[in-house]
Amino acid sequence: MIQFIEYLKSRQQGVSYFFYFIIFIVIIGSLMVDTSHAHTWAEKHIPGFWSIFGIVSCFILIFFARWFAKAGISKEESYYDN
Amino acid sequence: MTTSFFFHPALILIIGALILPFIRGPFRKPFLMLVPVLTFVNVVYLGFSPGIYGEISFLDWPLVFGRIDSLSNIFAFIMALMAIIGTMYGLHVKDGWQHMAAWFYVAGSLGAIYSGDYLSLFLFWEMMAFASTFLVWFNKADADAPAAGFRYLLVHTFGGLLLLMGFVLRYQATGSIAFELLDYNNARIYTWLIMSGLMLNAAVVPLHSWLPDAYSKASITGSVFMCAFTTKTAIYALARACAGFDILIVLGVVMAIYGIIYAMIENDIRRLLGWEIVSQVGYMVAGVGIGTALAINGTAAHAFAHILYKGLLFMGAGAIIHMTGKNKFTELGGLYKKMPATMFFIIIGGISVSAFPLFSGFVSKSIIIAASYQEHLLWAGFLLTMVSAGTFLVAGLRLPYLLFFGETRCDQATFNKAADPPWNMQFAMVTAALLCFIIGTFTPFLYSMLPYQDIPFYHPYGGYHLSETLQILALTGLGFMLLKHKIKARPTISLDLDWFYRRGGMVFLWIAKNPIQWFDTAWGKAYRVVGLYSLMTTARFWSWFDWHGIDGLLDGSARGVRSFGKRVALVFQRGQIQQTICYAVSFVALLLIAFIWL
Numbered sequence: 001m002i003q004f005i006e007y008l009k010s011r012q013q014g015v016s017y018f019f020y021f022i023i024f025i026v027i028i029g030s031l032m033v034d035t036s037h038a039h040t041w042a043e044k045h046i047p048g049f050w051s052i053f054g055i056v057s058c059f060i061l062i063f064f065a066r067w068f069a070k071a072g073i074s075k076e077e078s079y080y081d082n
Numbered sequence: 083m084t085t086s087f088f089f090h091p092a093l094i095l096i097i098g099a100l101i102l103p104f105i106r107g108p109f110r111k112p113f114l115m116l117v118p119v120l121t122f123v124n125v126v127y128l129g130f131s132p133g134i135y136g137e138i139s140f141l142d143w144p145l146v147f148g149r150i151d152s153l154s155n156i157f158a159f160i161m162a163l164m165a166i167i168g169t170m171y172g173l174h175v176k177d178g179w180q181h182m183a184a185w186f187y188v189a190g191s192l193g194a195i196y197s198g199d200y201l202s203l204f205l206f207w208e209m210m211a212f213a214s215t216f217l218v219w220f221n222k223a224d225a226d227a228p229a230a231g232f233r234y235l236l237v238h239t240f241g242g243l244l245l246l247m248g249f250v251l252r253y254q255a256t257g258s259i260a261f262e263l264l265d266y267n268n269a270r271i272y273t274w275l276i277m278s279g280l281m282l283n284a285a286v287v288p289l290h291s292w293l294p295d296a297y298s299k300a301s302i303t304g305s306v307f308m309c310a311f312t313t314k315t316a317i318y319a320l321a322r323a324c325a326g327f328d329i330l331i332v333l334g335v336v337m338a339i340y341g342i343i344y345a346m347i348e349n350d351i352r353r354l355l356g357w358e359i360v361s362q363v364g365y366m367v368a369g370v371g372i373g374t375a376l377a378i379n380g381t382a383a384h385a386f387a388h389i390l391y392k393g394l395l396f397m398g399a400g401a402i403i404h405m406t407g408k409n410k411f412t413e414l415g416g417l418y419k420k421m422p423a424t425m426f427f428i429i430i431g432g433i434s435v436s437a438f439p440l441f442s443g444f445v446s447k448s449i450i451i452a453a454s455y456q457e458h459l460l461w462a463g464f465l466l467t468m469v470s471a472g473t474f475l476v477a478g479l480r481l482p483y484l485l486f487f488g489e490t491r492c493d494q495a496t497f498n499k500a501a502d503p504p505w506n507m508q509f510a511m512v513t514a515a516l517l518c519f520i521i522g523t524f525t526p527f528l529y530s531m532l533p534y535q536d537i538p539f540y541h542p543y544g545g546y547h548l549s550e551t552l553q554i555l556a557l558t559g560l561g562f563m564l565l566k567h568k569i570k571a572r573p574t575i576s577l578d579l580d581w582f583y584r585r586g587g588m589v590f591l592w593i594a595k596n597p598i599q600w601f602d603t604a605w606g607k608a609y610r611v612v613g614l615y616s617l618m619t620t621a622r623f624w625s626w627f628d629w630h631g632i633d634g635l636l637d638g639s640a641r642g643v644r645s646f647g648k649r650v651a652l653v654f655q656r657g658q659i660q661q662t663i664c665y666a667v668s669f670v671a672l673l674l675i676a677f678i679w680l
Contacts, residue, residue: 057472
């Protein structure tokens, strides 16, 4: 397993292309799946709705967490030591 | 099938814990495994014969120790199973006290799950709180553990008091202590008190700060136990008493978001996992709030799956702390070369919690989300889906990345020390990982245990759901690739609502030290000058008279009592509050057992 990870690490470019390929397949797949049982209008009519939802949520959460930390929530580790 | 034979599973653990100190040598490890296995067998056996057992009337109150139905059954099953895995994980621990505390803790959880009235629920509830406090105190490696243990105990005492006030007021109003569904439409103050007491143990925001605080300070095996029992027992109790309380939907969604935000900026491994418990338990609280049959099934399923994958993640984190002695991301990293097996298990735990198809989170979390859509709570469904993207970001990507990949931030000594943990820890992790996989692939295993069997089985492996999940996971992965520098390891702590009691405690100490101390000193001085002299003179006379006059007649019995008392005090009161409380609690537990079962 260690060798496998090192093999992957030495070919990072290839690994990321492979990853983009997977994303591509997943999105293509989403266009072909039957959406008649979806819960909302948006899911039925926006192609790749959950892909957009996924990436937007990811950005919102990360940027909000950074803003939240910088807004004074993050303190040095000795904060509670007198 | 009914059984006339009811032996409470908690009792097996309690008896086991009490005789554990006398088991030594080659019998110790088999005994350690035997007790939780017997408990598990007992739980499974009881599961075949639902009914009400162990009814005892105590003063005027009817106590029920064994309510066995489909809801208590699934929770007891997973708790007993986790007790086996946790004990296996801690098999190498020499300190018998830790095993005793853990077993008492599990016994409290099982007792609470099987109890059918608030009084016995409260008894077991407090047993859990006390026993688990010891799991924090027994962590010798962290100098902050005693303080964290006291904070934990105080917060839980407060929660216990809310529950106590609630059910006593309810008893006064309705004359019943039965532990059953509360009436939401005619909610009274006691309804809210009971709900708050239960909510505190479920770590519902804003009553949640104890969780990351205590779980990151507990002993390594202690945290593996703690991550399973307190919150999920509370979820069981909420599902029993507060199903369908709308407010819990809002609180649950808030919890889910709040926990994941904090997990993203956390630097301590076990605190990160603790925050993620808050987030995941948020799903369950929301499920309880929705309260339909599908939602309660989802809550139970998610609690079941959650105990296993979260146990697995805590075991992995514990393995790293056990082997390297470090618990911060800023002091770890790049460990894949040294701990490949641990890495494998943490990734399995991470993709289970992130709801990867074929793993347990996928078949459990989605039931709750489906239930929220079914009830047309679109906002809850969408927000919970958003949090599941965050969950993958934190547990599936950030956690393994910071621990095993990326650049190494370890010093040389730590890196050299790092290795995979002893066989028993690995074995426990294999078991948990296998179960995560089995639940995810063979759905009838979990689904046939769910509380409501009269609704059709949920089908997670539909094309649309698969496509939805894969899209979210893939694009979250992309988001992580682009923004991973934003959530890298930083040597900080994050302020939370415990600020109020930690800083508030300091204000209280200041008041105690300054104005109150000043007044006390002044008063003491005045008292010494005016009152003490005359008092001492009289007292000396009576003391002389008592000692020589009266006690002389009584054959020196007082002197005998005093010297005996001194010897007892030397043994039992060594000035360590933990030990003293331990003796007191064990004594009370023994008395209660004697009273109830003999």
